[in-house]
Amino acid sequence: MDRLIVQGGARLSGRLRARGSKNAVLPIMAACLVADGPLVLRNVPRLRDVTTLCRILEELGVSVDHGEDRLVLHAAADGPVEAGYDLVSTMRASVCVLGPLIARRGRARVSLPGGCVFGVRPVDLHVKGLNALGAELRIEGGYLESEVGKRLHGAPLFLGSAHGSSVLATAQVLTAACLAEGRTVIENAAMEPEIVELTRLLVAMGARIEGAGNHRLTIDGVERLNGTEWTVGGDRIEAGTFLVGAAMTGGDVTVEGVVPEDLSALLETLKVMGAGVERDQDSVRVHASDRLRAADVTTLPHPGFPTDLQAQIMTAMTRAAGISVVTERIFPDRFMHVAELLRLGASIRKEGSQALVVGTEQLSGATVMASDLRASAALVLAGLVAEGSTEIRRVYHIDRGYERIDARLASLGAQIRRETQPSS
Ligand code: UD1
Numbered sequence: 396m397d398r399l400i401v402q403g404g405a406r407l408s409g410r411l412r413a414r415g416s417k418n419a420v421l422p423i424m425a426a427c428l429v430a431d432g433p434l435v436l437r438n439v440p441r442l443r444d445v446t447t448l449c450r451i452l453e454e455l456g457v458s459v460d461h462g463e464d465r466l467v468l469h470a471a472a473d474g475p476v477e478a479g480y481d482l483v484s485t486m487r488a489s490v491c492v493l494g495p496l497i498a499r500r501g502r503a504r505v506s507l508p509g510g511c512v513f514g515v516r517p518v519d520l521h522v523k524g525l526n527a528l529g530a531e532l533r534i535e536g537g538y539l540e541s542e543v544g545k546r547l548h549g550a551p552l553f554l555g556s557a558h559g560s561s562v563l564a565t566a567q568v569l570t571a572a573c574l575a576e577g578r579t580v581i582e583n584a585a586m587e588p589e590i591v592e593l594t595r596l597l598v599a600m601g602a603r604i605e606g607a608g609n610h611r612l613t614i615d616g617v618e619r620l621n622g623t624e625w626t627v628g629g630d631r632i633e634a635g636t637f638l639v640g641a642a643m644t645g646g647d648v649t650v651e652g653v654v655p656e657d658l659s660a661l662l663e664t665l666k667v668m669g670a671g672v673e674r675d676q677d678s679v680r681v682h683a684s685d686r687l688r689a690a691d692v693t694t695l696p697h698p699g700f701p702t703d704l705q706a707q708i709m710t711a712m713t714r715a716a717g718i719s720v721v722t723e724r725i726f727p728d729r730f731m732h733v734a735e736l737l738r739l740g741a742s743i744r745k746e747g748s749q750a751l752v753v754g755t756e757q758l759s760g761a762t763v764m765a766s767d768l769r770a771s772a773a774l775v776l777a778g779l780v781a782e783g784s785t786e787i788r789r790v791y792h793i794d795r796g797y798e799r800i801d802a803r804l805a806s807l808g809a810q811i812r813r814e815t816q817p818s819s
Contacts, residue, residue, distance in 0.1 A: 397790040399801055401778030402810035403760055407646035409807045411637065413629030413653045414440040417796045418703075419589040420627045421488040422566035423596055424448050427457060427468035428495035429574055430600055432622025436466040439627055443795045447486045451478050455492065469622070472499060480506040480537065486795075490518060491563055493539060494571030497530050501544045507537055516726075520554050520561045524568035527552040528575050549577035549616050558725050559696040560585040560610070566593055573602040575616040584612045587697040588657045592628050599623045629653040629677075632703045633797060635661045636772050637807070638681040639704070642670040643711040644779050647682035648807060655679050660700040664690050664708060668715055689717030689754060694725050706732040706773035712752040713741035714780055719752040732770035735763040739781050760785040765792040772797060779809055 415438035425448070427434040439445060449459045449466075456474030460467040476496050483489045483506040496503035507518065522532050522539065528547040532539050549572060554564050565585040570593070572579035584590065586608055594607035600623050603615040629652035638658070641648035642665050655662070655674035662672045662679065667690040670683040689712060694702040702725040712719035713736055723729050727748035736743060738761045742753040760783035765771030771793040778785030787793075790813070793800055801813045 396788070396816050398814050398816055399775060399778075399787040399790050399793075400812050400814060401775060401785045401787070403779060403781040403783060403785065405779065405808050405810050406644045407637070407641045407648050407779070407804070407807040407809060410649040410651060411803060411806060412651045413631075413634040414438075414798045415627035416440070416589060416592070416630035417442055417444060418562070418587075418632070419592045420445060421448055422491050422563065422570070422589070422593050423625065423627065424452065424466075424468060425491040425495055425566075426570050426593065426596060426600070427452065428455070428470045428492060429499050429570055430470065430620050430622045431472070433467050433469040434622050435624040436468070437464060437624070437626040439466045440630065440798045442798055443791065444486050444488065447482055448489055451482050451489050451492060454478065454482070455496070474500065476500050476502045477504040478506060484509050487516060488563060490521060491567050491570075493521065494525050494567040497525060497541045497543060498547055498571040498574040502542045504538050504540050507534065507539060518564075520556055520564035521567050524552055524554055524564055524581070525571060528568070528571055528579065530571075547571060547575035549575045549579040549614065551580045551582070553582045555583040562587050562590060565590050565612075569593065569604070569612060569614065570597065572614040573597050573604070573616060573620060574618075575614075577616055579614040579616070581612040581614070583610055585696060586610060588628070588631060588654065596623070596625050599625065631657045632701065632769070634658065634679065635701070635704045636707050636776070636797070637803070638665065638679060639707045639711050640776050640779060640804070640807075641681045642668065642683045642687060643714065643776060645683050645685070646807070647680070649678055649680040651678040653677065653679060660698060661704055661708070664692055664700065668711065687711060687715040689715045689719040689752075691720045693722040696725070702726055702729060703769050705729065706770045707776055709743070709750065709752060710736065710773040710776045712754060713743065713758060713777070714756070715754040717754055719754070721750045721752065723748045731766040732773045735766070735770070735774055736777060738763055739777050739785065757782055759783060762786040762788065765789040768792050768796040772800065775800060775804070775811070778811075779804075
């Protein structure tokens with residue numbers, strides 16, 4: 396099992412290009428199941444989640460050709476329809492194969508993904524949306540099963556939870572509705588850039604969709620969709636992680652290959668904290684020379700502050716001058732990083748879905764445990780500013796969503812190395 400060892404004190408500086416977006420590519424990959432021809436994807440990040448979804452697709456009879464710079468997925472109209480627990484439980488996004496399977500093959504048996512470290516994470520909206528299209532889903536032995544055996548039908552539906560819209564439920568229902576008979580109107584659809592990208596991909600495949608980037612999506616079903624070629628957009632969360640790193644180390648980093656508007660909530664927060672921010676057409680520069688100042692952040696669906704950058708910005712707050720308040724509105728229990736940041740000397744008090752962060756002048760290096768993808772990235776950022784050395788264990792969480800974060804940070808001047816621990 397790998398661990399990362401970070402030596403604190405280096406300033407991050409330089410330029411890099413964002414890798415392809417993890418959250419965009421996963422539902423895009425699942426969309427190969429509704430295409431008659433091959434889906435040729437470029438700029439696919441090399442991540443454990445991508446490999447896992449490739450394995451699930453292979454089990455569904457999809458031909459998967461993962462070359463040096465492209466991923467080709469080709470799904471026949473017929474084939475296996477079961478996605479089992481062993482793989483689905485390791486990655487929630489894999490539930491996204493459910494809707495496409497029912498829409499094209501008329502049947503599906505997909506394991507319920509289960510919870511994760513930051514909460515129960517229900518799939519009721521996925522079920523509600525697909526049932527509105529006639530999927531007649533039932534739960535049997537921990538699996539979601541559907542055997543409609545005929546074309547889904549369009550319907551008006553509302554996809555809202557107590558915490559707002561749902562990204563993957565929107566992706567799921569949107570993709571299935573493209574092959575349904577008649578018109579589907581999704582109210583309270585997620586507006587995340589990854590949904591906009593999925594919509595554009597589906598349109599390139601021949602789907603008829605109106606309203607990308609709005610709360611209402613109107614889909615007029617077609618009988619078949621074709622394959623296409625697609626270059627995956629840059630990962631705004633990976634980019635945001637490096638930009639927070641630049642601000643908190645007093646560094647100067649430019650990330651290319653992103654849409655600056657997709658990062659507005661983060662960039663505005665970094666400005667409030669005293670960092671300099673410059674946007675270009677497809678790049679963002681963040682630089683800082685003084686100690687950051689406190690700020691308040693509330694996570695919200697896009698275009699609000701993304702929950703996937705909450706742990707990273709909280710890490711920056713641990714050393715900022717003053718008291719910051721973080722309110723988590725998407726996943727109220729997403730605070731596993733707090734206990735580990737406390738081990739590094741941070742001063743944080745958690746109350747329900749809020750955390751009060753009192754900035755301290757210095758963190759001190761220690762051994763910490765990665766608990767989930769973004770929390771782990773935050774611990775790496777903490778290591779960059781902690782005095783001495785910080786060892787981050789269970790790095791496989793980071794490798795799920797960041798392509799070689801150690802090499803990427805080292806290219807910006809971080810002192811970081813990866814060690815492979817012999818398994819005991
Ligand atoms: C996606 C992202 C994840 C990000 C999250 C929120 C991917 C692969 N993952 O996850 O990185 O943190 O969006 O931006 O794109 N909910 C329900 N019922 C449902 C579905 C969701 O109540 O059926 C709730 C969730 O518990 C949560 C809220 O809705 O409180 C938003 O979650 P959702 O947008 O669905 O997250 P994911 O799409 O799973």
